[in-house]
Amino acid sequence: MKPIIAITMGDPGGIGPEIILKSLRELSLDEAIYMVIGSEEVFRFASEHLNLTFRPHRIPTLERSFLNEGEINFLDITREAEALYEKSFGKPKPKGEVFSVGQVSKWNAALAFSTLKVAAYQAACELIQGVVTAPIHKGAVQLIDPKFYGHTEYLAKIARVKEFAMMFVSDRLRVTLVTIHLPLKKVPRALKTDEILTKILLTNEFLKRRLKIDSPKIGVAALNPHGSEFGTEDEEIILPAVKLAQRKGVNAQGPLSGDQIFYDAYERRLDAVVAMYHDQGLAPFKMIAFREGVNVTLGLPFLRTSPDHGTAFDIAYQNKAFPTAFINSIRLIEKALTD
Known part of the structure; x- marks a missing residue:
């Protein structure tokens, strides 16, 4: 049975959506089942603004029966983000508010954290075997969870792992x-x-x-x-x-x-x-692998990788982001799960 690998959007205001779309072109889809978790609005904007194709198979939930092996599957978490926004800030998201490019915002934070939460809980329940995370902005997520220190600590917490x-x-x-x-x-x-x-x-x-x-x-x-x-x-x-x-x-x-x-x-x-x-x-490490390095979380019951760089707000949606480290993150997790 092919492993299921989830790709999380990261902060929508950064380069995450761009490097994801660029990386998807490099996938063979032969060894694993891939799904992208994020905001449809964000990826539609990225696709149109950067002229990068994105025609995924949309799924209502992460149940395996909904997944197509030969396509990129996509789960939209907008409703989860709206619920998290209202719970965190005590009021519904203002109508018409969209995500912000190149800066921190409450809506960006809700979208990014909701994406991560969905992937983390699904992985902790062993419904997916690997997670590749695009960069998030810690300061943004801390608007919702002041105790958030980063992907590594959060994933270990959800997986109830003390040694990582x-x-x-x-x-x-x-x-x-x-x-x-x-x-x-x-x-x-x-x-x-x-x-x-x-x-x-x-x-x-x-x-x-x-x-x-x-x-x-x-x-x-x-x-x-x-x-x-x-x-x-x-x-x-x-x-x-x-x-x-x-x-x-x-x-x-x-x-x-x-x-x-x-x-x-x-x-x-x-x-x-x-x-x-x-x-x-x-x-x-960064001296020799600045654009290609991969961050791996050890000790989890599932595999997690990410590119060794941040959100790069200053070049978001300018078609300047190098996808090399993200591609390497995907290839490493696929190799580790399928060899």
Whole structure:
């Protein structure tokens, strides 16, 4: 049975609809069943404004019986967004209000969050096997849910998963983050041996199960320069996690100096790097994969990928958006689900 992969619209004011329409032209439809979840109004506008074809098979619900294998299926979430708007802001959406291009708005937020909610709950219930998410604007969604931190945390919450990780994938480099959005001064105190071990194990599982790498080599980055000369965290916190992973049969190495580990991974001497904090991992990753990188959420009962870039409000609906990272996100999830 072919896996079902959902593609979420993202923030309608950004480049999400454009990169989705451009990416759909690259799909073969042979290996999986695809559905796009979003606003019909938004995609109609994008199609006409950007001269990009969009003739999907419209479905009333996400039940498998409504899906066509040889077409792009489309679920319109406008009614869900209208209900969410009224619940969140205490009044119905004003008649005639349309989505805003290149900026945050309440209606944009309702559309984006409704799209994500539908996909998240369907995936958590195992009705779909993969989700590819277009970029959202966190500030917009926080107009509705002030506790919203991003796709990764929200999907883990809906799936009731406590152990998860953010991984970034390109052809030459794979990086998993231990901590994510923290001020740098808080990183040392946030590092825990059990958390680092969890990230190593999740990385190992993804590489083996999804990418079919038999015995992946995982490098674990040191926190301090030269791997421990200027601090105690590497020996007291990171090294024990590496040793515990090794005892579980994982081919983990470290802590390895940050000025060497990424070069080793780039030269394919390592299959992945576990980085201690956001910029340690993403600065080298984006240096080599800025337009092609894929964000993968590890630990979920379903697969989720997204392009490693934001909404790009400044170029929305100008036919300037590169779809490469989104195409890679689709291809990665399809390969992982069908190989």
